Amino acid sequence: MPFAYLKSLNEEQLNAVLHEDGPLLILAGAGSGKTRVITLRAVHLIKTGKAKPYNILGVTFTNKAAREMKERIKKALEYEEGGHMEYGSGNGFGLPEFSTFHSFCLKLLRRHADLAGYERSFVVFDEDDSSKVITKIIKSLNLNEKIITPSKAKYFIERNKNSFINAEESFGTVKAWEKDYAVIYSEYSKKLKESNAMDFNDLLFNAVKLFQNNPQILERYSNLYKYIMVDEFQDTNYIQDKLIKLLAGKHKNICVVGDDDQSIYSFRGATIDNILSFEKTYPGCSVIKLERNYRSTKNILDAASILVRGNKLRKDKTLTTDKKGGGSRITVYQANNDYSESYYIAKEIRRLIREDGYSNKDIAILYRANSQSRVIEDRLVKESIRYNIYGGLKFYQRKEIKDILSFLRFALNPKDAVSFERSIQCVPTGAGEKTIKNMQDIAFKNGADILTALKTGLFSSIRGLNNMQAQTISIAPASSPAAAPDSSVSGIANYFDVILKIKSEMESVILDKQGEMVKTADEGAATESGLSRDSNSGDKLADIINFVYKASGYEAMLRTGVSKANELDRNRIENIEELINASHDFDDITEFLDQSAINDTKEEPDARDGSDITKVSLMTIHSAKGLEFPVVFIAGLEEHLFPHIRSLDNELSLEEERRLCYVGITRAKEKLYLTWSKRRRSGKDYKYNMPSRFLREIPEELIEEIIDNYEYY
DNA sequence: CCTGTCCCTTTTTTT
DNA sequence: AAGGGACAGG
Numbered sequence: 001m002p003f004a005y006l007k008s009l010n011e012e013q014l015n016a017v018l019h020e021d022g023p024l025l026i027l028a029g030a031g032s033g034k035t036r037v038i039t040l041r042a043v044h045l046i047k048t049g050k051a052k053p054y055n056i057l058g059v060t061f062t063n064k065a066a067r068e069m070k071e072r073i074k075k076a077l078e079y080e081e082g083g084h085m086e087y088g089s090g091n092g093f094g095l096p097e098f099s100t101f102h103s104f105c106l107k108l109l110r111r112h113a114d115l116a117g118y119e120r121s122f123v124v125f126d127e128d129d130s131s132k133v134i135t136k137i138i139k140s141l142n143l144n145e146k147i148i149t150p151s152k153a154k155y156f157i158e159r160n161k162n163s164f165i166n167a168e169e170s171f172g173t174v175k176a177w178e179k180d181y182a183v184i185y186s187e188y189s190k191k192l193k194e195s196n197a198m199d200f201n202d203l204l205f206n207a208v209k210l211f212q213n214n215p216q217i218l219e220r221y222s223n224l225y226k227y228i229m230v231d232e233f234q235d236t237n238y239i240q241d242k243l244i245k246l247l248a249g250k251h252k253n254i255c256v257v258g259d260d261d262q263s264i265y266s267f268r269g270a271t272i273d274n275i276l277s278f279e280k281t282y283p284g285c286s287v288i289k290l291e292r293n294y295r296s297t298k299n300i301l302d303a304a305s306i307l308v309r310g311n312k313l314r315k316d317k318t319l320t321t322d323k324k325g326g327g328s329r330i331t332v333y334q335a336n337n338d339y340s341e342s343y344y345i346a347k348e349i350r351r352l353i354r355e356d357g358y359s360n361k362d363i364a365i366l367y368r369a370n371s372q373s374r375v376i377e378d379r380l381v382k383e384s385i386r387y388n389i390y391g392g393l394k395f396y397q398r399k400e401i402k403d404i405l406s407f408l409r410f411a412l413n414p415k416d417a418v419s420f421e422r423s424i425q426c427v428p429t430g431a432g433e434k435t436i437k438n439m440q441d442i443a444f445k446n447g448a449d450i451l452t453a454l455k456t457g458l459f460s461s462i463r464g465l466n467n468m469q470a471q472t473i474s475i476a477p478a479s480s481p482a483a484a485p486d487s488s489v490s491g492i493a494n495y496f497d498v499i500l501k502i503k504s505e506m507e508s509v510i511l512d513k514q515g516e517m518v519k520t521a522d523e524g525a526a527t528e529s530g531l532s533r534d535s536n537s538g539d540k541l542a543d544i545i546n547f548v549y550k551a552s553g554y555e556a557m558l559r560t561g562v563s564k565a566n567e568l569d570r571n572r573i574e575n576i577e578e579l580i581n582a583s584h585d586f587d588d589i590t591e592f593l594d595q596s597a598i599n600d601t602k603e604e605p606d607a608r609d610g611s612d613i614t615k616v617s618l619m620t621i622h623s624a625k626g627l628e629f630p631v632v633f634i635a636g637l638e639e640h641l642f643p644h645i646r647s648l649d650n651e652l653s654l655e656e657e658r659r660l661c662y663v664g665i666t667r668a669k670e671k672l673y674l675t676w677s678k679r680r681r682s683g684k685d686y687k688y689n690m691p692s693r694f695l696r697e698i699p700e701e702l703i704e705e706i707i708d709n710y711e712y713y
Numbered sequence: 714c715c716t717g718t719c720c721c722t723t724t725t726t727t728t
Numbered sequence: 729a730a731g732g733g734a735c736a737g738g
Contacts, residue, residue, distance in 0.1 A: 061728075102728045200728055267726065369725050391727080432715045463714090598728060622726045644725055660726080682724085
């Protein structure tokens with residue numbers, strides 16, 4: 001066989017990799033090597049000359065998965081080249097596009113913002129931004145806030161957008177008692193449009209709309225992406241499926257990989273129907289089942305299989321393993337309280353490293369809810385076990401980071417009301433709710449955005465702006481101490497001065513960029529990431545951020561806090577310094593802000609410290625999907641936590657919890673620990689819990705139980 | 714009209 | 729814990 005990488009595959013995997021044209025459905029059980037199949041299929045298409053790298057589009061759910069796939073493809077191509085770097089030389093030219101649905105759509109919409117009906121400087125609102133808008137709308141509509149909550153409204157909007165139903169259409173489909181939500185949806189859409197902003201769901205929605213309204217654009221992209229692969233297909237929702245159908249409609253070279261047992265995102269609108277109807281959508285499609293598990297020991301696999309068999313709504317299937325012997329039993333540990341549980345986990349990790357030869361990176365601690373991490377973290381710190389926490393409050397969601405970035409966002413897109421309000425209020429400027437409203441009203445009446453209104457003197461009646469004069473503060477390099485705000489200038493005047501200053505700085509950088517883009521933007525995504533590397537804009541972005549930090553008075557504000565021995569402010573200072581650091585890696589401001597909205601930067605801290613000290617991984621089971629570890633702890637196996645209390649009222653969500661547990665268990669290769677605690681602190685007091693039903697569903701003979709009566713705190 | 718402070722609720726999972 | 733609401737002070 002001419003291609004060495006094919007040798008390591010079993011028959012089914014090989015069939016999948018060798019599949020060329022036409023639709024292909026791969027039903028891949030946990031640990032059956034689907035990532036290898038996807039990546040090698042891409043490699044094979046390239047090596048056989050069926051496709052150029054840029055003809056392949058891979059869609060995944062997390063940035064982490066996308067990164068990993070790209071990395072693997074790069075390695076495989078390099079390996080095949082015998083060390084030559086024709087592919088994957090780091091500039092993106094030689095590698096297929098692998099991205100999440102959201103980042104793919106965002107790139108697409110940036111390129112065709114005008115056709116999508118947005119200005120090219122549009123921003124992406126994250127959950128937090130959206131919530132703010134929704135809360136305000138509910139207030140302004142004088143709705144009963146006890147009944148109509150922002151989270152319900154958000155859910156309504158999301159549900160509709162995921163079903164490709166816009167605000168007007170939603171009036172037609174709502175039930176009578178949901179009428180208010182449709183009104184909110186409508187106001188919300190208006191508000192976002194006025195802000196030249198899209199939320200996460202809009203990214204999908206507008207991409208689909210773009211393709212539907214512009215057949216020539218769709219044509220172009222389906223010609224470009226001749227081969228499309230979708231990972232975790234069981235977790236796609238209606239609109240994601242629709243996007244893929246549009247792109248693949250012409251050539252039908254669509255390969256999807258999924259496992260109904262690992263469907264854990266129905267709360268986000270994911271529907272298993274997409275897998276079930278795949279064969280109907282693409283008659284005569286090939287179906288390949290991967291049922292051999294290469295990951296886990298027999299004990300672990302049996303526990304998982306038997307557990308998930310408790311679900312009624314599933315296609316029956318059996319995962320088999322060739323592993324000899326059962327492996328060690330699954331440890332079920334019962335603690336008196338959550339501190340004891342963490343104590344045990346930390347102690348056991350130390351033992352695993354000391355006696356069993358594992359290292360930190362081999363070990364993961366998984367849990368149902370992010371709130372569980374705190375107690376565990378505290379214990380790991382005390383035991384000096386290095387760890388990396390994934391998910392939870394992400395770096396770019398932190399208040400101080402969002403505060404600083406809101407200056408850049410507003411300066412680039414002066415229609416962005418959320419960033420305007422945020423930036424002007426995060427430091428005491430003397431402008432409060434009334435003043436802001438006042439400015440917005442003036443601007444609105446004159447059909448101008450805030451900055452235009454400011455520049456044309458419309459704000460002369462605003463206190464603090466009546467005698468605003470040109471300032472002389474300038475943007476100094478990040479390394480030198482930039483000017484703090486001049487106390488003789490009003491807070492609000494200083495604020496606008498900072499905004500205008502960074503606006504002109506940023507625009508000059510972006511203009512340079514667009515000049516480059518015109519040269520290269522011909523046909524195709526091949527040029528996509530290739531053009532931004534060698535720019536001479538250098539550390540401009542870091543300088544700008546540093547300038548905002550200093551000149552807005554944000555730093556001064558935090559440092560006063562620190563003098564009061566405020567640990568939180570100290571952390572915030574560190575985080576902003578880290579932000580400035582991270583910004584050195586970017587010279588495209590839009591790209592930087594885009595990734596701050598939709599990319600997790602989970603991986604970054606580790607990569608940057610450059611050391612080879614490895615760390616234990618902490619994350620929710622949701623974020624662990626697609627990963628594997630030699631040793632896995634799943635903490636908090638209690639009724640009301642896992643399965644979660646909010647899933648107990650209906651069979652569907654209970655089954656999803658069980659699948660989630662299945663996903664958690666199948667992350668483990670060699671050793672699995674399931675821990676639970678009789679008492680768990682929740683807020684001020686303790687809650688008493690029963691062991692999770694999932695523990696009972698695992699056969700006793702696979703388990704070794706430890707009951708610990710010690711109380712640690 | 715803005716800002717600081719005290720007290721109150723809330724915390725499933727994610728791009 | 730930490731963000732939001734209520735209230736007092738400036």
